[in-house]
Amino acid sequence: MSGSDPAGPSPPRPVPSPADDAARAAGAQTPLVEVTYLEAIREAMRAEMRRDDRVFLLGEDIGVYGGAFKITEGFLEEFGPDRVIDTPISEAAIVGAAIGAAHMGLRPVAEMQFIDFIAPAFDMIVNFAAKSRYRTGIGAGLVIRGPCGGGARSGPFHSQNVESYFANVPGLKMVAPATARDAAGLLIAAIRDPDPVLYFEHKFLYRRVKEALPPGDEIVVPLGRARTHRPGDALTIVTWGAMVWKCAAAADRIAAEDGAECEVIDLRSLRPLDADAIVNGVRRTGRLLVVHEAPGFGGLAGEICAQVNERAFEWLDAPVRRVTALDTPVPFAPTLEDWFLPQEEDIVAAARWLLAY
């Protein structure tokens, strides 16, 4: 765990597994409902707004129109124009207003229509929100959420993964759910968190990922805790977001074809980073593959490699490898984008190389 982690170093502990989650969900004695990743976000936000009237939303086209992806459809009708605010196309002003409202005790959830458009708000996020508590002692507990990621044929400005832009900014937290359960649980945890949280929802997963869940307000996924998506003892694959599903598919294929079980760790939170979960995985398997959808240069895989180097070098039986997007902007044409994005084939090839090392 890095020195900036507010929780400080934590002892090794079991990482929650999907089986635990299912057991907990069953124990809740609430009828499960099959929801998509997108519906999980919507219902979590709705539940939190019903419970706490300090929570309000602001963003472009989120009210009357219901959001570019219809996540906030019906919210204006239910919560009214004081809590669902259509703003000008002014991302800096959106984040700025969220900071001021957070100072006053409200709980703003600001939407970036596409996470790419967070760039105009960069100053407000890294200089105002992230540094506020440090400089003045007054926190800025707010959430900035928006659709990230590629695969939807949306070109250079509607497909990016921006976590590395913000990774070097102390004071920020960042989450990137891969499952419907985490989409709900991380959003609720983010809204309740006293510090600014960037919430990256992967648009490729919106309607492709489904899960049977209890009503959203019963799920809270703590920030800073990774999750074992798939157990394994031969190789640890660390990833997050949509890549979790590609890594799981790659691991399934290797299990079927090679007879080796690869562990897939879904980080869920990118800051604070659950370095303990990564290090424990490496100490179990001796091999590490980091997969992310953003370009490799300056990407979070570099930080993960460095932390493993510092804390688990003696356990490594092979060099750490990365599979990332190409070091280019996100291209538009399907042939180009597919070549740009990490694919199952790439993950399988890198995993096999590591297993054979």
Place this chain on the structure above:
Amino acid sequence: MLDLHRFMVLTRTLEERLEVLFKQGHIVGGLYRSLGQEATAVGSAFALEEGDWLAPSIRDMGALFVRGLAPEEMLRQYTARGTSLCAGKDNTTHFTVPELGLLGPISPLGTQLCVLNGVAFAFRRRGTDRVCLTYQGEGASRTGASHEGFAMAAALDLPVVIVLEHNRWSFGTRSDRAAAVEDWAHTAVAYGLPARSVDGNDVLEVWEATGEAVSRARSGGGPGVVVAETYRMLGHAQHDAQRYVPAEELEEWRARDPIRRFEKVLLDEGFLSQAGIEEVHADVTAEVAAAAERALDEPYPVPEEARTRVYADPGDDPPIPWTRTDPVAGDYLGGAA
């Protein structure tokens, strides 16, 4: 009337003391003075009521004193004391003091308007009639954040008043080289906001015009802009000898010095005698000297403090008494449940 005078004198006297301390090596970092602009800061802040909020810019120290800030707080800030409002982690006017309704700016310009919009929004959500006031130099008004802040304030019809301090200079560039406007009130017109230009060196006119905008905002009339025509009489900061400023222009504006002008009014109208004026200066000088002595006696923060307060600790952010009247059952603060 007498308070207006005292706060302007306090601003200038304290800044002069800071300049002495700067030359003696006691000041950490830069020193930014507001010489010649004291009337704009003091007069506008006077238009606010208790419970209103104010976000200063770099040359608005006088406004902070009007809002109740103790002079030694500025001395602690500039000398980077551990006891300062920013605990030594940031400088100048960059502190936020909710009890005084002060929102600290950051160095990237125009941004505090965006944040103050959120404060104003929260006031309205709570059903109060509080007003927010902020400042921008005409240079800052060219930033994207400033334009977005105007757009948002106008779109949400927020109770925000913007005092645009037209002091002719943006660091080392004359503002008419960086913008093709002569009347800076046009900035407001573009967003459908009412604007009024005033003599920024006339404290009474600034007070009156800001009061008009504040009243309109308080009664639900939305944002307003006051353009204060003034002049930056010194360089951007102590390191800047402003050799690029024409001497005759400085002479011309020196004749319009806001404090001397107001003192003439006080004399003419019989509010103060010459002796009375001198007594104010002497009192304030003694007050500032004592405050400086106390501040200099205080220590720097201990090095380990550099690591603290990046994120909330458990127990931080308790229900905020000055804002939150209705903490919801179950405390959501202090981290994820």
